[in-house]
Amino acid sequence: MRLKDRFSFVGQNIKKNKVRTFMTILATAMGCAFLIVLASIGYGLQQTVVDDTMEQQIVTQIDVHGHEGKDGNYQPLTVSDIEYMESIEGVKAVTRKKNLQQMPVYQIEDYQIEAETVVADFPSELKSGLELHEGRLPKEDNEIVVGYDFANYLHSESDGEAIYDEEGKLKKEYQYKGKLIGKTIKMTVSKGEEAGKEQTQTIPLKIVGMTEKPTREWMEDAKVYISQQVLVEVEAFTGTAKGVIPDSDYEAEDDSNTFDDVKVYAKNLEGVEAISKQLDNANYATYSVVSEMKQINVLFTIAKAGLILVGTIAIVIASIGIYNTMTMAVTERAPDIGIMKAIGANPKTIKQIFLLESSYIGIIGAIIGTIVAYGVSLLVNSGLPLILEMAFDEELPEGLKFSSIPATLVLIAVGICLLVTILSGMRPAKRATKIDVLKAMRREV
Template identity: 25%
Template sequence: MKFNDCIDMAINDIKKRKFRTFLTSSGIAIGVMLLVLVFGLGNGFRKYTEERFQNKDEYKIIKIDNKEASKSSDSEQIEKKIDSNVIDKLKNFESVNSLKSITKSQATKTKLDDKEGKSVEVIGINPGETIFLNAEINAVKTDTNRKNKDITDPIIAGRTIENGENNMVLVGQKYLKKMGITDFNSVIGKEFEVISEMPKDISSKEPLILKFEIAGVINSDYNYNNSIVVSNDTISKINEFYTGEKNFIENEGYSEVSVEVKDFNLVKDTAEKVRDLGYVTTDSVALAESMEQQSKIFEFLLIIGAVIVLLVSCIGVVNTMTMAVYEKTKSIGIMKAQGASRSTIQYIFLVQSGVFGFLGAAFGIIIALLISLGLDKILVNMINSKTGEGMTNFISFPVNMVLVTIALSVVITILAGLLPARRAAKLDPVDSLGCE
């Protein structure tokens, strides 16, 4: 018997029992629909994550802390000095576009005219390096949710600090607002006092009072918007006040270094080189891998659920094919009497099982595509409203994934129909012909 004849017989049987065919195929369709949606969502999430990290400049930045990298997750992090020699090594990396090194401290309070500011983080920078990396500037410029819609420059009023200007300070826009100042241009050139005090129960040391001239105001869309920025020489004085150690940066090194690489694809290798130097790094690759890992776990659980639905639907296929064998017992006897072999009889029922799988898969894919149209719009609107991106679609259905799903459905239903098909093949022709 030819393959086309088996297909014709399978389709004729399906047409005769439309309702039973519908119920059997529905279970398969639900399982396939879930599988397709899961694959579509998972593939879309991976593409979105990849594009997001590759197209956002801020993900090209690697933060290096003055902590010693340890292979053991349980061990305490030990401070490791970041000195000028390390900075030179980082600058010599071919993948590095630019870097900045900073030192942190704290001031107890500040004064500007008749206004007083509370405790503030003090950032010491090397004016010979950039204060804001190009990646940071480009990230703000492309951020549609930024607070200052009309100004994307890092300095919203005044100018930055030049090399050797130890008497100049940059003040964060957010910090000035806390002091009750909103006219940022009015503070440029004014005297700004930075006061550092030791706790009275620890030391009776007189406060350190440093007076600066405000050079500029830092845009609230950038880092340090709630801090003040001074030169490294000044930060050394503040840290010397607290620790008693002279030449603080020379002896203790920088608090952290931010490295901007030329391309996102170079982030992982560059971070590994930095860790080889013995330092702890924070980079976007770790975040991307963490997000992908969580996505895979969620996707795996959904796939397990979809496979369970498919396997349960296979019970319906077994039941339907068993009924088909019972109903066609006499026809089987006639075919055997005409010379049909066991393999031919078995083949007929396996083909019919495969047709169930194909129909269920086709219906499931169509349903999944229809559902994805509405779901995709919801996801795109949610992402665009939160990120300001111009995304047009999220869910993605690769053609090979659809074809694999159809093939999987057909294979599973054929396996489900194997037991009834074997039973049909083993029927005795004499007993079959006598069956009503």
């Protein structure tokens, strides 16, 4: 019997029992849709977490927090550590920052702000891919770059009035309205009180640039980035490393040449793991988003496997209906089977016909189930956030995705569905090959 004739035979038999076949296909489709939708929750949440992490951090960035000494304690990083990191193959740049250990007051005209101050190595920052929102990088020692949100907190005198709103943001009427680029701003640092009077020094600086806007809406950058020479001037005034305001408990520490924030940037994503491994072997404490992604992906892989397993149970339940349908088909078509065997049909061919029919049910059910699953996923992603926000009166994180159906999930679901339906039809198909010709002709089966 030709393949075309087999398909024709299957089609004719299905048409004879439309209702029963339809119900079997419907059960299979529901099982397949349930599997896809259930597993899509794991895929959707994983995609949300991964995308959120990738947006918040640079994927080629490796944070280095310190170097483990012979005594087992981690030491601050120095110039020699920076030079070692720069020598590693695949490293694009090594940025290093020092934090001023006090909050200077910055004043421009009648506006002022207390801001976190950082000493940045601008050549390495530029090499790492730093981009400015406005202006340029400093060329002179007295030139500085301010954070994107610096102006939002630069405020005028309040005369005792509340200058911040309920959300903790500066009211517009107190905000600085002018342009910052090219303006001279005064930085006032302190070294504590002496004879009951606070000792301060004012250093004039010129704003030449503004950093790019942070990637996330809730992130803010109101820092001031100064040069090493300005830090030296502050240290000379305070008499302490990194401008620490001395007190009675202060103990002088020689850490003026150590760095508080060191980041290594790989040339590409593939190089991050190798660089991290080399730094770990050299006893550096490191962290990279790639290592976090590995842990996240392992957890979600386990969760997705569990969800797929639970979803498979629904298809297995549907397979009972397929088994019943195929068993009934063998009983009803006994005379046809007897005729085929009488004219010399190979038992293998008869078996293939019934397996083809069960596969047909599985494929149609899988296609319908996949279409339904995509529809449900769309409704979940668009409707569920609104329902949850109304029910709990809380705004969900931006970009949260409850369901995602990648092509791999569809292939897995269709593969499982097809496998289960074929296995369900195996026994009835095998039974069809063992039907006695004479009994079949007399309809005694």
